[in-house]
Amino acid sequence: MLTVDFDLLGVRAGQRVLDLGAGAGRHSFEYLRRGANVIAFDQDTEALAEVETMFGAMAAAGEVPEGASATTVSGDALGLPFPDDHFDQVIASEIMEHIPEDEKAMRELVRVVKPGGRVVVTVPRQWPERICWALSDEYHQVEGGHVRIYRREQLIGRLREAGLREVHHHHAHALHAPYWWLKCAVGVDNTDHPLPKLYHKLLVWDLMSKPWLTRTAEAALNPVLGKSLAVYLYKPEVVGA
Structure with a gap:
């Protein structure tokens, strides 16, 4: 189940890409199928171990184009272990709503993407998320849970302050x-x-x-x-x- 439209993103074979907050790896797998060199990054080492296993299974099944590569890296989104201007593309899908210092994470994201590089950020939409919060405290008041509900203008404004410029937005799921x-x-x-x-x-x-x-x-x-x-x-x- 992909939240990001990879055709809109314009992925090309050989690009160096970062899946920030990769989780179970759904977007990393699609990047790999399209021939990119992908790093799946997350704090959850157990989830990353399963992603690594899936990378191997994809290679064994012949689903990985020649020249493409994939690896996993564990770490903190507030201090990414990558050099400046390193990636052609970065995806941060359903992660910013979990991070108290989201503006710091956004600045890190901008730091590691190349000038001219593409970025996609996805978060829960405001009004469906408010219904979830109203119906259940358990939904968001848990360790590692959602710490905020974004308005679209607020999210785009913070990303712009971090150094990015919007091209397009849409809703999914x-x-x-x-x-x-x-x-x-x-x-x-x-x-x-x-x-x-x-x-x-x-x-x-x-x-x-x-x-x-x-x-x-x-x-x-x-x-x-x-x-x-x-x-x-x-x-x-x-x-x-």
């Missing part, structure tokens, strides 16, 4: 918003309730089968109901441009 409302309503740790279990089966079926009906419905609903906001930006060639 409309079908996932009702699932999380259901989870929050019945208890996010309640794994036995039939309603979210049934809805989850629908989401898995949609992910695996990609039927025309649900794909068309989600595309139509994303501008209104999309749970995630994705912002596409670039780092100017000239500082302050």
Whole structure:
């Protein structure tokens, strides 16, 4: 389940890319399939071990184009262990809402991307996220949970102050918003309730089968109901441009 539109991002084979806050690696895997040299970066070493295993499985299955590479690095988003102007592209998907010092993380992100390089930042969309917070304290008041709800203008403003310029934005995952409302309503740790279990089966079926009906419905609903906001930006060639 990709939040980022890789066709909009314009990924090219051989590019050096960073998946910041890679988690389970979904965007890293897509970068690798497209021939990039990707680093999956996260604090969670257990998750990164599984990502590393998947990288190996992809190579064994012949899914990795010649010349592409992938590795994992563990560390802190507030102090990235990479030189200035190092990456052609950086993705930071669903991570900024977890970081108390988000503006510092944004400055680090800008530091490591090349002038002219592309950046995508995705966060939970404001109004679907507010419903989740209203329905459940468990949803966000946990260690490592969401520490803020972004307004679109606020997020773009902070990224601009960090040195980036917006190109485009869109919303994604409309079908996932009702699932999380259901989870929050019945208890996010309640794994036995039939309603979210049934809805989850629908989401898995949609992910695996990609039927025309649900794909068309989600595309139509994303501008209104999309749970995630994705912002596409670039780092100017000239500082302050």
